[in-house]
Amino acid sequence: MKEPFIDMRLWRQFAAVAEELHFGRAAQRLHMTQPPLTQAIAGLERTLGLQLFDRTKRSVQLTPAGAALLPQVLDLLDRAQALPAQARAAAAGEVGRLRLAFVSTVGFGMLPQWVRAFRAQWPGVRLELIEATGDVQLQALERGEIDAGLLLHTPGQAPPALRSLCVAQEPLVLALPEHHPLARTPTVRFSDLLREPLVIFPRPILPSLYDAIVALYHAAGQVPQVAQEAIQMQTIVNLVSADLGLAWVPASVQQFQRPGVVYRQFGGKSPLAPVCETSLVWGATVPPALARWIDFVAHEVRASALKG
Helix, strand or coil, X not given: CCCCCCCHHHHHHHHXXXXXXXXXXXXXXXXXCHXXXXXXXXXXXXXXXXXXXXXXXXXXXXXXXXXXXHHHHHHHHHHHHHHHHHHHHHHCXXXXXXXXXXXXXXXXXXXXXXXHHHHHXXXXXXXXXXXXXXXXXXXXXXXXXXXXXXXXXXXXXXXXXXXXXXXXXXXXXXXXXXXXXXXXXXXXXXXXXXXXXXXXXXXXXXXXXXXXXXXXXXXXXXXXXXXXXXXXXXXXXXXHHCCCCEEEEEHHHHHCCCCCEEXXXXXXXXXXXXXXXXXXXXXXXXXXXXHHHHHHHHHHHHHHHHHC
């Protein structure tokens, strides 16, 4: 059986009588006369099917049922009073939930400090972080399972169906086994890499960057010798330490110091290393908390650019 709806006004009237334990004072507090208040409480009791007050000519006391109900009613009234402010805060993006996916490389750079600063500035926004490759992020955005993502691609190749904000650009560097002959020099020539086995990510998770690496080899008349594929950059670096091959990784991955692995840049007459771009991407729907995050990230990117 469905419980009857009880107007919030009746709960306020019950609370006033329960706190004053006097119908006259409660009526004054509510800016009404006593007879309508008495009738309202009697009607509330009929609706509930129980007695809330024991009344005599000299006193008004809460029944056990009324005493048990009072704290919950007071909490209900407090929450109801807070609703307008909460609604305004939600509309302004000051409270809410933000589901943010990110590729692992972002964890080596800006993401940790951004999360700390954003949570300190907007503690009412619950930030849910999901590590996922770019292809998984795009599917999750399409299904509405996340609000935004941070993903990698080559410059200018952010997914065209989404809105995006470039947050960083960085060259690729080489991850080498520590005892590899090429690890003995501070820079590496591309011609020395052409026949070396590679550990690389599968093309579906990062197609534009995969194609840029392959195009570099094709320009030299070679086909890259893929020895092993792995999804996460940390896994790729770990496989390099196992001497399965060399790997092209974003420069920020150098912060992942794995024993047995060194990082090297290109020098001499080598072609320019491919560049990867990190973008914040989102769809057509922008909840207020997401709008707050986009503004925050844009400000952080501008501040970083000014610092040089």
